[in-house]
Amino acid sequence: xxxxxxxxxxxxxxxxxxxxxxxxxxxxxxxxxxxxxxxxxxxxxxxxxxxxxxxxxxxxxxxxxxxxxxxxxxxxxxxxxxxxxxxxxxxxxxxxxxxxxxxxxxxxxxxxxxxxxxxxxxxxxxxxxxxxxxxxxxxxxxxxxxxxxxxxxxxxxxxxxxxxxxxxxxxxxxxxxxxxxxxxxxxxxxxxxxxxxxxxxxxxxxx
Amino acid sequence: xxxxxxxxxxxxxxxxxxxxxxxxxxxxxxxxxxxxxxxxxxxxxxxxxxxxxxxxxxxxxxxxxxxxxxxxxxxxxxxxxxxxxxxxxxxxxxxxxxxxxxxxxxxxxxxxxxxxxxxxxxxxxxxxxxxxxxxxxxxxxxxxxxxx
Numbered sequence: 001x002x003x004x005x006x007x008x009x010x011x012x013x014x015x016x017x018x019x020x021x022x023x024x025x026x027x028x029x030x031x032x033x034x035x036x037x038x039x040x041x042x043x044x045x046x047x048x049x050x051x052x053x054x055x056x057x058x059x060x061x062x063x064x065x066x067x068x069x070x071x072x073x074x075x076x077x078x079x080x081x082x083x084x085x086x087x088x089x090x091x092x093x094x095x096x097x098x099x100x101x102x103x104x105x106x107x108x109x110x111x112x113x114x115x116x117x118x119x120x121x122x123x124x125x126x127x128x129x130x131x132x133x134x135x136x137x138x139x140x141x142x143x144x145x146x147x148x149x150x151x152x153x154x155x156x157x158x159x160x161x162x163x164x165x166x167x168x169x170x171x172x173x174x175x176x177x178x179x180x181x182x183x184x185x186x187x188x189x190x191x192x193x194x195x196x197x198x199x200x201x202x203x204x205x206x207x
Numbered sequence: 208x209x210x211x212x213x214x215x216x217x218x219x220x221x222x223x224x225x226x227x228x229x230x231x232x233x234x235x236x237x238x239x240x241x242x243x244x245x246x247x248x249x250x251x252x253x254x255x256x257x258x259x260x261x262x263x264x265x266x267x268x269x270x271x272x273x274x275x276x277x278x279x280x281x282x283x284x285x286x287x288x289x290x291x292x293x294x295x296x297x298x299x300x301x302x303x304x305x306x307x308x309x310x311x312x313x314x315x316x317x318x319x320x321x322x323x324x325x326x327x328x329x330x331x332x333x334x335x336x337x338x339x340x341x342x343x344x345x346x347x348x349x350x351x352x353x354x355x
Contacts, residue, residue: 032283032309032337053301060302061321066265100301104324106265 026200029171041172041204042086043158043196051176051194052096059097064180064190065106073107074148077114078155078181084174085160093158093176110150152189153181170202241329242272246336252278253334256315266325272318272332276310282336283309288320289331298323307337 026038038044059065065073077098080090101107111121119125124147130136159175173195180190239258244250253274260270268290276282285307289297297303300323310316318332 032307049301049304053304056301056323057321060267060323061269063263063265096301100323103298103300104267105326 026198026204029197029199038198038200041170041198041200043084043088043174045092047174047196048092048096050196052093052100054194055176055178055192056097056100058192059101059180059190060104060106062190065101065104067106072105073152074110074150075101075107075152075154075180076110076150076183077120078153078179079115080155081157083157083159085162088158090156090158094154094156097154097178107152108148110148112147113150115155151183153183155179155181164202165199168202169199170204172198172200174198241270242332242334244334249284249334249336252276252282253284253310258332260330268322268327268330270318270320270330270332274310274316274318274334276312276314276316279312281309281311283307284316284334285337286318286332286334288318289333290322290327291329291331292326293328295329298327300324 026041027036028038039046067073077094080094082088082090098109102109112119112124114120128142130141131138156176156178159177161173161175163171163173165171174197176192176194176196178190178192179188181187182189239255241258241260242255244253244255254277256273256275258270258272260268262268270288285305287303287305289303290300291297302321302323308316320330320332322330
């Protein structure tokens with residue numbers, strides 16, 4: 001192989017590497033050019049932050065948590081469904097919303113009961129088991145009938161749809177759907193749906 | 208030679224005056240203390256138009272600010288709303304994150320925000336120009352861009 005052939009081979013290799021690098025980079029659809037690049041075709045921290053921010057903005061702006069009587073709503077966590085191909089802890093979305101709700105001072109989050117009848121903090125019931133245990137000062141243990149029942153429930157779903165585009169790329173859409181239900185009346189007081197779209201090489205996998 | 212130099216100078220003057228005549232005169236002077244444009248170069252093309260804000264009955268503050276891109280090019284800007292309590296401390300919140308948007312030439316940008324709590328008494332809207340490789344803003348571990 002002479003020098004000219006070696007040089008041609010090097011240029012071809014460099015070009016292949018360059019262009020394959022360009023095509024495999026996942027991108028957000030519709031984002032400004034400076035913010036187009038996405039780290040992954042799957043759901044990442046940035047996606048959860050965006051979905052949570054938009055949901056909280058919508059929730060506070062809509063006034064669904066506002067009460068005229070000066071009291072605060074009590075919200076329990078309902079069912080969160082992960083209908084994607086990825087193993088996701090839905091708390092990555094819900095925790096951000098819980099923090100924002102508590103910071104807004106418009107509602108309490110109920111920890112004594114959540115979806116499936118479980119408490120989100122088992123110590124609520126563990127401490128109650130100490131009733132009549134002489135080792136503990138009984139006045140510091142919760143009395144009967146102290147727990148509040150929620151008047152609202154926050155439930156949701158994360159959905160995924162994958163499609164192949166006309167130019168043989170992979171389009172992945174994620175829907176972040178949330179619903180706030182009035183448990184007394186049984187109706188929805190707020191709903192939100194945020195969509196994140198990513199496009200990338202067909203060779204990329206989302207999980 | 209002298210004639211060539213004179214013609215060249217005349218041409219340059221005509222060229223640059225031509226350019227400046229195409230630039231619309233915009234009222235870039237910001238009189239509202241809530242609006243902070245962090246890059247001086249933005250004065251030439253981004254016009255601040257109005258800012259409306261109110262405190263709702265539930266104590267939350269809502270704000271809406273309008274801008275217009277008077278340049279002949281689409282521009283990308285980043286903005287963030289800082290929410291401040293009665294002591295002028297900035298409240299950290301998911302609602303105070305940098306948002307990057309593209310404003311088309313001769314089009315407007317409306318920024319809408321709601322305060323994270325009823326403790327908020329004031330706000331600031333920060334606007335910056337972005338670079339094509341805005342790595343620091345993407346890096347939420349960078350101190351300036353950490354919001355929550």
